[in-house]
Amino acid sequence: MSVATGADPGIVPDAGGHFGLYGGRYVPETLMHPLLELEEQYFRAQRDPEFQRELNFYLEDFCGRPTPLYLAQRLTRRLRGARIYLKREDLLHTGAHKINNALGQVLLARRMNKSRIIAETGAGQHGVATATVAAMFGLECVIYMGAVDCQRQALNVDRMRMLGAEVAPVTAGQQTLKEAINEAMRDWVTHVRTTHYILGTVYGAHPYPLMVRNFQRIIGDEARRQILEKEGRLPDVLVACVGGGSNAMGLFFPFLEDASVRMVGVEAGGEGIQTGKHAARFQGGSLGVLQGARSYLLQDENGQVELTHSVSAGLDYAAVGPEHAWLRDRKRVDYTFASDQEALDAFLLLARLEGIIPALESAHAIAEAVKIAPSMDPQRIVLVNLSGRGDKDVDQAAKLLGKRNPDAASSLASLL
Numbered sequence: 260m261s262v263a264t265g266a267d268p269g270i271v272p273d274a275g276g277h278f279g280l281y282g283g284r285y286v287p288e289t290l291m292h293p294l295l296e297l298e299e300q301y302f303r304a305q306r307d308p309e310f311q312r313e314l315n316f317y318l319e320d321f322c323g324r325p326t327p328l329y330l331a332q333r334l335t336r337r338l339r340g341a342r343i344y345l346k347r348e349d350l351l352h353t354g355a356h357k358i359n360n361a362l363g364q365v366l367l368a369r370r371m372n373k374s375r376i377i378a379e380t381g382a383g384q385h386g387v388a389t390a391t392v393a394a395m396f397g398l399e400c401v402i403y404m405g406a407v408d409c410q411r412q413a414l415n416v417d418r419m420r421m422l423g424a425e426v427a428p429v430t431a432g433q434q435t436l437k438e439a440i441n442e443a444m445r446d447w448v449t450h451v452r453t454t455h456y457i458l459g460t461v462y463g464a465h466p467y468p469l470m471v472r473n474f475q476r477i478i479g480d481e482a483r484r485q486i487l488e489k490e491g492r493l494p495d496v497l498v499a500c501v502g503g504g505s506n507a508m509g510l511f512f513p514f515l516e517d518a519s520v521r522m523v524g525v526e527a528g529g530e531g532i533q534t535g536k537h538a539a540r541f542q543g544g545s546l547g548v549l550q551g552a553r554s555y556l557l558q559d560e561n562g563q564v565e566l567t568h569s570v571s572a573g574l575d576y577a578a579v580g581p582e583h584a585w586l587r588d589r590k591r592v593d594y595t596f597a598s599d600q601e602a603l604d605a606f607l608l609l610a611r612l613e614g615i616i617p618a619l620e621s622a623h624a625i626a627e628a629v630k631i632a633p634s635m636d637p638q639r640i641v642l643v644n645l646s647g648r649g650d651k652d653v654d655q656a657a658k659l660l661g662k663r664n665p666d667a668a669s670s671l672a673s674l675l
Contacts, residue, residue: 271585276465279588281581284464285548290444293451298466300371305473310366317362321395322352324359324477328485328642333612334629337674341495341635343628345615345645346482346510353388355618355647356478356506361388361457363474365396368455375399375454379443381408381436381502382573382620383415384647385459390424400424403442405435408572414651433566436502436576440550460503461580464551468581475509482642483513490640496631497522499644500623501594502538502573504580506646511592521593523631524583525623527569528596536568539596540579541587547578554581570599570659571619571652597626603663604671605629606649606656611675618647619656629671 276282284294304310318324327350331343348356361378368376376393377400380386386402393400402419406428409416419426432438440458447456461468461475486494497514499507501524514520529537537543544555547562556578557565569575586592597605602619605626610616617625621644628643635641649656 272465272469276469278468278581278585280546281552281554281584282465282468283553284551285553286464286551287448289448289451290464293447294464294466296371297367300367301466301470304367304370310370314363314366318359318477322358322362323350325481325485326350328482328489330489331613334609335632337612338629338632340632340637341639341641342637343632344486344494344640344642346478346642348478348506348644348646349615349617349621349648353384353391354650355384355388356475356509357385357459358388358391359477359509360459360471360474360505361385361392364455364457365392365398368398368457369396371455373453373455375401375450376457377401377403377443377446377454378457378459379403379436379439380459381405381439381576382571382618383408383412383419383651384573384618386424386426387415387418387422389457389459390419390422393424394422401427401446403427403429403439403446405433405439406430407434408436408439411655412572412651414654435567435572437550437564444550460505461508461582462503462550462552462554462578468552471505472508472512472582475505476512478506478509478644479511479513482510486640486642493517493520494640494642495519495521495635496641497644498525498624498627498641500525500574500620500646501579501583502527502576502620504583506644508580508582510644511586515591522591523627524592524594525627526579526594526596527571527574527623528598528601529568529570530599532596535565537596538567538569538575538577540577541594542596544579549578552578552581554578554584570602571623573618573620574623595627597623601626601671603656603659604675606652607660608671608674615645616649616653617645618649619652621646622649626671629674
């Protein structure tokens with residue numbers, strides 16, 4: 260499996276940004292020049308020691324890297340199975356992994372002399388991270404966010420505004436992440452000469468999937484070093500939630516050549532696959548093109564994008580990153596899903612046992628770890644990417660947990 264980066268046609272992605280059948284550039288002609296400019300500047304920055312020095316400086320002194328790798332002892336004892344380690348991206352400045360990528364891209368924007376930053380956001384963490392780095396460098400910033408997400412992530416809306424960003428609620432369609440991306444792309448088309456679009460996940464037109472993955476791979480690079488220091492060997496299983504898929508690709512990428520390491524990506528099962536109220540693209544999706552890339556997406560027989568649902572605002576996107584689709588085809592990563600109920604139970608379980616309130620996105624990954632760890636030998640290791648903290652979700656989770664029907668509770672609830 261070739262997983263190097265660059266423009267040689269023998270590696271993945273190829274010069275056009277294709278991961279096998281997936282990826283590419285499906286954009287209006289007006290966006291081809293800024294994408295090619297971004298690609299050129301990104302590859303220059305990759306090779307520039309000064310850019311890497313500046314990026315590492317801010318990652319360490321401003322963002323707080325490296326993040327700890329934490330053995331969840333009480334959760335491990337409760338499950339009576341494999342040891343569970345948490346990669347604590349929730350401890351980063353702004354509360355999630357998103358700032359790794361936002362920082363890298365804002366440094367690129369400065370190299371390209373862009374004075375204005377735009378971004379989309381679902382759960383608000385990418386919006387907060389983008390607003391943060393824009394404030395740090397004195398750049399104008401506009402964040403597009405679905406009106407529904409603005410309501411359920413009101414805390415992050417306030418944080419973005421306090422950081423000086425304009426938050427633009429999007430009232431079209433389902434009023435969530437897909438519509439926010441649509442509006443951000445419209446803005447970019449109109450203002451390409453002065454504006455850089457900091458896309459927040461491993462999706463979109465090339466070079467975004469490649470670039471965002473490489474800015475996020477620091478998660479897996481650190482986790483690899485840390486687990487070798489703590490345990491003297493690699494983990495048996497890696498687990499991460501998958502919306503667009505940046506936190507998962509960041510964790511998985513440095514381990515792809517290690518055949519002994521199983522990897523599991525967890526999508527949003529919502530209210531159940533059969534109900535259609537979910538965002539599990541690999542369970543109910545098909546090959547199509549959306550917002551600049553070709554990948555698996557939830558669409559009907561006429562190619563119309565279907566509505567999605569998740570308790571987590573960051574996972575209810577209709578498509579999945581093209582590299583994830585490629586890895587699934589090659590059977591290198593397994594993809595499953597966790598329901599809303601399982602995520603809520605895992606949210607509460609980690610809070611009660613470890614004193615850590617996870618983001619509802621991350622709670623999907625915790626739910627999968629709780630399912631698989633009890634069947635594993637105590638000497639085995641499960642490493643979970645705790646991609647964000649749950650401050651933003653406390654109000655929503657409290658309301659949902661208060662309304663819970665005990666008969667509908669998942670099997671995870673028995674562990675509480």
